[in-house]
Every structure is written in structure tokens, then in C-alpha cells.
Amino acid sequence: MKHDEALDIVKESLADVVPDADITTLGPNDTFRDALGIDSLDFLRFVELLTERTGIRIDDEDTAHLTTLGDSTRFLVAHAQ
Template sequence: MKPLNSTETLTLVKACITEIAPDADFTDVRPDDKFRDALALDSLDFLSLVELLSARTGVRIDEDDYPELTTLADTVAFLVTRTG
């Protein structure tokens, strides 16, 4: 996997969330909002998101990494760092 930039990664994260939660509306979700709460993702949705992000980016995401996937900004930073 080639290194990702922040813009590409944000697009990827939103696309993955939309696959899991097709009704997800990012209109009022700011980069530092806790997206699980803002988009009403339950724990199974979150685990599906982790698996999808890992598959799409080639980044291994362990349970210890979950706290770094709280906001869109944190998730993007985590993935950019790991692909870079």
C-alpha cells in the first residue's frame, strides 16, 4: 500500500463508514467529534469499520489501537502515520 495523505485517508474513512452505516450523515460531524457517538455506530459497526479499514489500507489495527480511532482526525492521523 502506498503512503496515504490526509485528504485521501479522510475520504477512505468516510467511505468505509458509509459502507457499514449507509445512513451516516457527516454534515454535522466535525473532525474532532467522537464519530461513533455522532453517527450512532454500535460496537459491531466499529469492529466492522476496523476490519474494513485494515483491509483497505493494509494497516494492522490491534485492539490496543482502538483509542486512537475515536475521532475522524485521530483515525486519519493514525492511518497516515502507519502507511507513511
């Protein structure tokens, strides 16, 4: 998986979880919780969507690597088969 493809998947997943959020203003290091007001249930839905869309298994210990656009994108690229 290429960086741009992973980034699109992350953005699409965020847009599905928080439809009213303006994802275009989100910087690569902005935390989803602070910038979008995502709570723990929203975050779990985001992780589920990433798994569904990529087929990548995301364990509980991996979620710390999914809190920003940059981190989420790098995680998906690194773990894609």
C-alpha cells in the first residue's frame, strides 16, 4: 500500500465516523481526539473501519499508533501485505 492510498483510507474512515468534521483542516500531527472531538466509541469505530477497508489486523496495543493522520498512515503502510 502506498502512502497516498493509506492516507485516503484514514481520511475516509474519519469522515464516516465524524461526518460533520472538516478533515481537510486536519494536520498530520493533530490528534483526532483534540482536533475532531473523537471519543472512545468513535475511535473504536474508526479502528473497525480501517480493518474492514484494509484487511489489516489491528490489535489493542496498535491503537496508540492510530491517533493522528501521520501515525495512522504510517501504520497502514508498514502493516500492509
